Amino acid sequence: MARGIAEERVRTTLDGSDFQFKCTACGHCCKGPGDVYFTEEDLQAIKKHLKLGAFGFARLKRKLIQERIPGYYVHRSGEACILLQNNRCSVYEVRPLQCKTYPFWPSNFQSRANFRSLVKECPGTMAGKGRPMDASAVTKKVKATEREFLKPQGPIEDTIML
Ligand code: SF4
Numbered sequence: 159m160a161r162g163i164a165e166e167r168v169r170t171t172l173d174g175s176d177f178q179f180k181c182t183a184c185g186h187c188c189k190g191p192g193d194v195y196f197t198e199e200d201l202q203a204i205k206k207h208l209k210l211g212a213f214g215f216a217r218l219k220r221k222l223i224q225e226r227i228p229g230y231y232v233h234r235s236g237e238a239c240i241l242l243q244n245n246r247c248s249v250y251e252v253r254p255l256q257c258k259t260y261p262f263w264p265s266n267f268q269s270r271a272n273f274r275s276l277v278k279e280c281p282g283t284m285a286g287k288g289r290p291m292d293a294s295a296v297t298k299k300v301k302a303t304e305r306e307f308l309k310p311q312g313p314i315e316d317t318i319m320l
């Protein structure tokens with residue numbers, strides 16, 4: 159678990175390079191086993207976006223939600239998030255914070271090994287595209303992710319982090 163990432167840590171991870179990111183819409187980050195966290199507000203926004211009635215929404219929740227933790231409903235994706243359709247997010251406009259903030263997650267900048275994995279998995283990173291960001295700019299974005307992701311969890315000890 160990564161928590162309270164410091165600029166110095168991000169600087170060490172980047173090892174003198176600026177960070178670059180521009181999404182290529184490859185869909186890779188929505189595939190493979192992983193957890194996707196939705197708040198109640200996210201689910202309501204998805205219901206509205208997909209124009210689901212009570213029955214359709216209940217059916218979607220049955221498929222989407224495998225676990226409930228403080229502040230979040232958790233989708234444990236197998237081969238891919240079930241909201242990925244034709245390699246596109248079917249709820250892109252109302253996708254959850256976790257998806258909106260990728261790849262600016264604390265874990266991705268916590269160590270050089272994690273960062274190397276990110277670059278390997280996400281072709282939008284360090285590919286010479288996107289505005290170069292120094293460690294300070296990256297840290298601000300990662301800290302914003304931390305703050306927003308922790309908010310729904312409330313003042314509990316066993317919080318989770320991306
Ligand atoms: S893996 Fe990276 S480039 Fe591909 S869709 Fe996700 S954020 Fe975009």
Ligand code: SF4
Binds near residue numbers: 187188249250253257
């Ligand atoms: S909600 Fe959309 S962006 Fe997020 S993992 Fe699922 S398909 Fe991808």
